[in-house]
Amino acid sequence: MKEDQIIVEIFDRENWVVEAAPQIGPFIEESDKHLVMDNDLGKARFELINIEDGLFIRYSDVTLNHNVLFKEHGRKSKAKFMVFEFAFHGYPEGMTLSHFPDKSLSDEKNILIYSDNSSIYGNFPANLHHTFLTLYVSFDWLKRNFKDFLKSHSYFDIGIETNRTFFNKMEYGVHFEKTLEQLMSRSYPLELRKPIYKGVVLMIVSEVYYRLTDGAEAKYSMKKEIQGKLDELEQYIKDNLEEEISIEDLCKRIGFSKTKLHHLFKDYFKYSMYDYIKFLRMQKAKSLIVGTNLGISEIANKVGYNSVTHFTNLFKKETGLTPTQFKKGGYTEVFEGLRNLY
Structure with missing residues (x-):
């Protein structure tokens, strides 16, 4: 490990901002949902947006001055969330999920979809810019909003009803980029922001799930x-x-x-x-x-x-x-x- 490398560990994804704060501060702006950093470690902006019960968004925009070893630990119990991760510049070389160490996460223009009982480990090198938009969608929320879909596609019940880990990824293009711009926009009035965000998340999850169903039924066709x-x-x-x-x-x-x-x-x-x-x-x-x-x-x-x-x-x-x-x-x-x- 390099001497100037810093370690940042997160054990609770739902309280990401609170856990990260003492490890990466001081900050220009700081609350339990929002951090803006410009210090010796680098420049960054982190935001956590709670849309409704079982649905929240994490936005991260980071340029570091030091190598940072990042460890985000998965849930030890049965998975609660499905995570949809948009890494706009790709992950740094060598990032990996604990349950899928043979799967590269570093490709650009991919949506990563994984269950939150997997940990992420890897090195963020200095002087590289990274932007992430991460959707945390609880299985209870999925069951409320995708009831008919889940009945028709039992493949997805594997992650929802059992302790199995889940990982997949797919390319995204202009269609997704335009949709994501709405999630990143701060121009909506506060009273409209959450319902608009929810509508956008519903569109994103629907598109991802229907694209993932190609071939899935044949793979899991048994009772x-x-x-x-x-x-x-x-x-x-x-x-x-x-x-x-x-x-x-x-x-x-x-x-x-x-x-x-x-x-x-x-x-x-x-x-x-x-x-x-x-x-x-x-x-x-x-x-x-x-x-x-x-x-x-x-x-x-x-x-x-x-x-x-x-x-x-x-x-x-x-x-x-x-x-x-x-x-x-x-x-x-x-x-x-x-x-x-x-």
Whole structure:
């Protein structure tokens, strides 16, 4: 880690401004919903706009004078919000979501859609300008406003009704840019601002969801009851990655024969049961290496491997690097390397 690098950590996205303030001040303007900064760290403007229960917007415009290691921690319990992130200049090279370390976030002109039980880690380098508009849409709000859509597209119930993480991204163009200009406008009278913002968010979420449905129905065409059982089985696997997990035990838990579960599992998760358990263990290992200071042997144990050598060999086969090499050099080098691993 570079000597002039500063660490900013956020643990509660709903109180982002309050948590960020003591870490990045002093400010020219300051409240619990609004910050304007011009100090040694850089220039920035942050704003949190509560539109209604379960719906708020975060606006961030930042140019930094120092490298900043940014860690926004995900919700530890079941996800409450779906996050729609517009990064107008792209994310800095090497930003990653904890549950999806193999997915690059840095492409320009993309909308990121993810559940708030994922953390974001990465390095914001000095002297680069970044602007973000982030919509936080609670699942209760989605169920109120997209009731018919969710009935017709059970794929999206996965994030709403279970603990599963969700991530997708799509390109946006002029159509979205014009819509976003309305969310960023301060020219509306105060009494009209919130209803106009809500209408714009409804348009954005509708457009995103209908574009995401292409091919989704084929992927998740099985009965919702079966999806629910498989989701519960996946959660059991995630909760017990440090234990020995047998296929026989999984069959008993779900009440299906080995043959039936094999076919359903492969159709739903696109992995065999054995490969998916290994995949989840490697994903968790990457997140622990990147997001904690645990030793390699501790991480191996936490993902179900008693032998550090066996764990190291599997990890190297998966990533092309040993766990030590993966961590070596601090966050900056790790994140910059992630894009080239896959």
